[in-house]
Amino acid sequence: MRPFKPYIPAESREPEFTLKASLAGIVMAALFGAANAYLGMKAGQTVAATIPAAVIAIALFRLPFFRGGVLEQNLARTAASVGEALVAGAIFTIPAFMMVHVGGDRLWTDLRSHFWVGTLILLTGGLLGVFFIILLRRPLCVDLPDLPFPESTASAEVVKAGQGGAADAPKYVFGAMGLGALLQLLKDEKGLQVFKEEVVLPFFHFPRSAINYTSENQPLATVAYGGVSLTQRRQPPRPSSGLATSSGRALPPSIFPAGSSPGCC
Numbered sequence: 001m002r003p004f005k006p007y008i009p010a011e012s013r014e015p016e017f018t019l020k021a022s023l024a025g026i027v028m029a030a031l032f033g034a035a036n037a038y039l040g041m042k043a044g045q046t047v048a049a050t051i052p053a054a055v056i057a058i059a060l061f062r063l064p065f066f067r068g069g070v071l072e073q074n075l076a077r078t079a080a081s082v083g084e085a086l087v088a089g090a091i092f093t094i095p096a097f098m099m100v101h102v103g104g105d106r107l108w109t110d111l112r113s114h115f116w117v118g119t120l121i122l123l124t125g126g127l128l129g130v131f132f133i134i135l136l137r138r139p140l141c142v143d144l145p146d147l148p149f150p151e152s153t154a155s156a157e158v159v160k161a162g163q164g165g166a167a168d169a170p171k172y173v174f175g176a177m178g179l180g181a182l183l184q185l186l187k188d189e190k191g192l193q194v195f196k197e198e199v200v201l202p203f204f205h206f207p208r209s210a211i212n213y214t215s216e217n218q219p220l221a222t223v224a225y226g227g228v229s230l231t232q233r234r235q236p237p238r239p240s241s242g243l244a245t246s247s248g249r250a251l252p253p254s255i256f257p258a259g260s261s262p263g264c265c
Helices: 019-043 050-060 070-091 094-099 112-142 150-163 168-187 220-226
Strands: none
Touching (some): 019 050, 050 070, 050 168, 070 112, 094 112
């Protein structure tokens, strides 16, 4: 096993947990968290912000009035990454409390009245993640160098490359951010709206389903195999009950005659 050699020696006096690094991490965590929450609720997926946060931290700590070392950059990058990941976990779990019903009543009727409960849930999840990584960092990252976390390894390489004078990455990241903001301005209703985000093509119309649910909400497999129930057989056919064709006309209430078996032979 290869000995682990940290990028910054343990005896180094370079500052790490500073006020500016903490504030930069909190601000980036809020920005990336808001973007991830919007994307997750709209598209159903989120993006990791570890590498973009690392590039932004490199550019931010190169400003003359905000200069900082690699440890401060790494701390700000870590805070931003953890913040957006926590929001990603929230948007996939907390809405479930709005959808679930207990005893016929919805568990949560709104989010405003459960603000502190949701905050406690997120705080608990974040602390559990911190406690687990404290225990798993050495066996997964230090003692097994052949099995690194790919995203964390890539972000660490980005941070180390930034110390060597590679200044092209911030240009591409901020350029992509500006292009995205321009596209949002051109397609949003509150902006210029030169083009629309979605286009409805009227000539792609699919026919209505030829099979529908029965009025008693029976499973389709049961209806196809044994016909409708006896109680429905006694009722006269109605246009709104039984199976329906694509034109909306009601089919007979039973697929097979009464007393016959739908089985083969």
